[in-house]
Amino acid sequence: MLLDLAQNTLDGLGAGASYALLALGFTLVFGVLRRANLSYGPAIMLGAYAATWTSLHYPAGLLALAAITVGGSVLAGLYVERLCFAPHRDAPGPGQGRRGSAIAAMVASFAVWMQFEEAVTLAMPRHLYAFPPLTAAPPLTFGPLALRVEALVTLAVAVLVGAGLWWALYRARFGIAVRAVIERPAAAALAGIDVSRVSVRVFALASAIGGVAGFLIAATHGQVTPHLGMWTTLKGLLAMMIGGIGSLPGAVAGAVLLGVLEAQSQWYLGPQFRDLAAYLLLFALLVLRPRGLLPARHAA
Amino acid sequence: MGALLEVRDLVTAYGAIEALRGVSLEVAEGSITCLLGPNGAGKTTLMFSIAGVLTPRRGSIRLSGEDITGRGPASVVARGIALVPENRLVFPGMTVRENLYAGAYQRGDRDGIEADIDRMFGRFPPLRERAGQEAGTLSGGEQQMLAVARALMSRPKLLLMDEPSLGLAPLVVEEIFRIVGELHRDGVSIFLVEQNAHMALKVAHHFYLIEQGRVTFSGNPGSLAEDEVIRRAYLGAAPR
Numbered sequence: 237m238l239l240d241l242a243q244n245t246l247d248g249l250g251a252g253a254s255y256a257l258l259a260l261g262f263t264l265v266f267g268v269l270r271r272a273n274l275s276y277g278p279a280i281m282l283g284a285y286a287a288t289w290t291s292l293h294y295p296a297g298l299l300a301l302a303a304i305t306v307g308g309s310v311l312a313g314l315y316v317e318r319l320c321f322a323p324h325r326d327a328p329g330p331g332q333g334r335r336g337s338a339i340a341a342m343v344a345s346f347a348v349w350m351q352f353e354e355a356v357t358l359a360m361p362r363h364l365y366a367f368p369p370l371t372a373a374p375p376l377t378f379g380p381l382a383l384r385v386e387a388l389v390t391l392a393v394a395v396l397v398g399a400g401l402w403w404a405l406y407r408a409r410f411g412i413a414v415r416a417v418i419e420r421p422a423a424a425a426l427a428g429i430d431v432s433r434v435s436v437r438v439f440a441l442a443s444a445i446g447g448v449a450g451f452l453i454a455a456t457h458g459q460v461t462p463h464l465g466m467w468t469t470l471k472g473l474l475a476m477m478i479g480g481i482g483s484l485p486g487a488v489a490g491a492v493l494l495g496v497l498e499a500q501s502q503w504y505l506g507p508q509f510r511d512l513a514a515y516l517l518l519f520a521l522l523v524l525r526p527r528g529l530l531p532a533r534h535a536a
Numbered sequence: 537m538g539a540l541l542e543v544r545d546l547v548t549a550y551g552a553i554e555a556l557r558g559v560s561l562e563v564a565e566g567s568i569t570c571l572l573g574p575n576g577a578g579k580t581t582l583m584f585s586i587a588g589v590l591t592p593r594r595g596s597i598r599l600s601g602e603d604i605t606g607r608g609p610a611s612v613v614a615r616g617i618a619l620v621p622e623n624r625l626v627f628p629g630m631t632v633r634e635n636l637y638a639g640a641y642q643r644g645d646r647d648g649i650e651a652d653i654d655r656m657f658g659r660f661p662p663l664r665e666r667a668g669q670e671a672g673t674l675s676g677g678e679q680q681m682l683a684v685a686r687a688l689m690s691r692p693k694l695l696l697m698d699e700p701s702l703g704l705a706p707l708v709v710e711e712i713f714r715i716v717g718e719l720h721r722d723g724v725s726i727f728l729v730e731q732n733a734h735m736a737l738k739v740a741h742h743f744y745l746i747e748q749g750r751v752t753f754s755g756n757p758g759s760l761a762e763d764e765v766i767r768r769a770y771l772g773a774a775p776r
Contacts (some may be wrong), residue, residue: 329589409637413641419627422625423621423627426613427638427687430608533629
């Protein structure tokens, strides 16, 4: 009984680690632009499809496929930024400045999502393609508990990426600019920080982190489908909302909680209750703690 | 004395509404120049236009003779103009030290930046005590000091200050104006927007009155028209 609980938690941590990567990318873009990017997941899917296509036509190693997934996600992400977000940026000025349309940006990102889905289904029409698995190694066992190697790799990568991101934001010059833009874009511009350049770089960084997650997810499941786009957007958005919109520690906490809860509910209630439990958690949090588990302190 | 800043026939508009309707003025090298005017006259719009945040529709802005009209704020900062914005706008979740780093964002000289931060701490002792503290926890006066120090970190030739005394207690206002005087003695030219006309005219060498997007009066403090200017700065011109 207790053993099941522990085993599920272990399984959930692996999934939670990939959700954490997704949520970090989502949160970064939200923090800098104050916009939800619905095309976040679909851009990652495009990267994963580029890697899948490569693996079908060329003998490519896992690292090469990871690089293609990340590179493809970044390119698709920059396309989304240009098309959906650059035209609707807030412009600083007296008072609140000129506000860009958040709705127009979100709707545009939805349109590009559809565009990406259509593009991949036209180029690769089968519903499901095999993705080279991360490893053929059997799960590691710790006494009665088992841990999939994929989960361990995902956890390790998530910790590394998280630490790297923390360093970049809190110890590097780039981080000063990013946090200044997140907190007060007008003041950042007045300090000589190029706000739109910082936004584009953050977009690229977020897409890269999402791409890493996308590769790990595809290689763990050993397959890609066009649903990967919606799936990654949903997981990233859910984890971000549970953790507290705009908060990076919240994104990680929300993601881990989401992963563990999914694993537990799948085991105890059955797979059909897995997503239901996740949405119930979100519902409960929105009622009881609307700003999430670890809310961002200075969100505008 | 040559003009450090020269604004000619500047028109800046929000959509169809012209907030500046042909503003011309000069800031002399090494001077404190003050811009007075009632709310909505276009003072902040002028500051944001000079700082490159707003793009003027017509007219020109020159710094030491170089045309900087329509350049972005990053480029304007690089050329030596820094704006201390109205309401201070410090980065509340960043430490005092990080706020200063942000002000020096365009500079590459690490050692120079550290030395300048040390100089800021010497000039504004409360900031040294709170170097590692988040700026959002500072008092209004301390935040104003931080906003000034952040602007100075870019080593500007011209410091623009938009309502530095806004919302501060009288003693703190005295302190802020003492700092303005000190900066001037250190050779920084200052262009100051102030609601507090009495205080501003005490330190200024030259002033302009702006009403409804136009410069309507300019002169030196102590001239006969001072009382009339102060009245109009507070109340606006009689009927619109």
